[in-house]
């Protein structure tokens with residue numbers, strides 16, 4: 001226990017070991033992780049509407065939550081796709097300053113999540129598969145958003161997705177930031193583009209809390225394990241999608257082509273399953289999420 | 301499996317004899333005084349935090365608590381390190397709280413009503429939700445469905461356990477699925493939100509309950525007040541995110557002071573159980589005289605059996 005002298009020594013050794021790890025070996029790995037984060041947030045990276053432009057000609061956008069407002073940080077609508085109708089829903093960031101402001105930097109408010117729920121239920125009613133694209137720093141932290149039930153809007157969206165009878169495919173296309181991202185991610189298949197990230201907290205906020213210094217974001221990024229390959233290792237996603245040479249920002253059409261093929265692939269597999277069976281598998285998958293120790297064994 | 305409820309947990313802080321100043325009215329309160337009043341200021345009604353074991357002792361009928369999934373422990377799946385390794389923080393939390401994780405789960409009777417109870421403890425790493433909390437919640441929900449007991453979740457959490465990275469985020473999806481299984485059964489699910497309940501816990505099972513009860517003065521918000529202040533660059537109203545503000549904005553059902561919580565909880569559960577009883581043996585089927593259900597007498601008996609768990613009778617007694 002901490003009052004014993006031996007443990008103080010252990011503490012010191014641990015601290016020095018960590019410092020060494022921080023200074024030496026880990027620097028290169030660190031750089032690679034940070035490069036990914038910069039790519040995931042790249043200003044030229046294709047956003048949801050770019051993918052829609054390349055993948056779904058004839059997309060019809062549907063607006064509003066029928067309660068309060070239309071949140072431009074989440075877009076959604078219907079599209080004809082490979083011989084069927086599909087419901088497309090995704091976070092939307094803005095390309096220029098005006099668009100960024102209008103879309104609130106892709107940070108949804110409760111009405112965004114309620115619009116998503118409305119569109120998902122509409123899809124479910126007519127047997128239309130749901131395709132979501134995830135790309136947000138997180139749900140918007142604001143007083144009015146809280147008053148309108150930000151937490152409840154996110155949890156209700158998760159529950160809505162758990163209950164859908166239709167197939168759901170989600171792709172993390174850029175920033176998968178926290179609960180605001182996960183809200184569109186309770187899917188039968190969760191795919192992740194190579195240079196996207198998926199994290200419980202931004203490295204900057206994590207560093208501010210644990211290191212008391214947001215300047216240590218590089219260290220936080222490394223230990224959070226938020227890159228596509230690291231997330232895949234933790235069995236949180238189903239597949240990593242490779243990006244065009246140099247990253248998706250260099251070739252929007254190429255990136256959209258890759259996403260389109262993966263979507264078609266996964267949809268076909270999911271559509272071959274009985275809805276009941278599909279939902280069972282969805283629940284079984286999320287039931288397995290997590291790693292813990294039990295009776296001396298580490299369980300996935 | 302059965303564990304005795306003990307409130308005499310050794311704590312590094314708050315040794316007996318320590319007096320605490322009430323944040324509500326500044327009055328000095330002795331530890332004994334606070335313990336006597338369920339950690340509520342007798343002067344102004346300020347609700348201090350209550351540990352998970354103390355909460356169980358307060359809600360469960362004496363000697364009825366049997367813990368489930370008590371042996372689950374965090375595995376440090378990311379080998380997470382900040383200024384100190386995660387494994388060390390866990391060890392310290394275990395030592396400080398006498399708990400194995402930020403949530404304990406179990407079955408108990410509340411005013412003679414069989415219930416599955418999960419309770420979070422903020423003093424265990426800020427009540428954060430990692431893999432163990434998610435799995436414990438799932439097993440508690442499973443137990444509730446299997447025995448057809450209602451589930452009560454007493455929440456206190458700063459959000460997801462960032463030391464478990466993306467795995468902790470996914471516990472939101474996992475617990476949501478568990479809630480859906482309970483609603484398919486259906487078994488009643490009531491959440492009790494205590495100070496503070498924020499982040500990933502509030503944005504998953506806590507706000508998916510059939511009835512949401514809060515203690516007075518509890519902070520209930522998805523984003524923390526400091527994060528919001530930094531974003532909007534102005535200071536927040538005094539009542540920001542408090543239970544009272546959430547009630548007036550329609551986000552929760554009711555605010556119940558701690559000393560009335562057990563009675564009110566059992567009334568709510570009883571009402572919901574009464575509904576479950578009717579759903580199991582619908583009146584209209586009996587009237588239609590459907591074959592194979594054993595006639596009106598058996599139907600009535602079934603209802604009585606399902607209602608046996610309804611506690612309003614025991615409240616009167």
Ligand SMILES: [Zn+2]
Nearest residue numbers: 322325341344
């Ligand atoms: Zn007071």
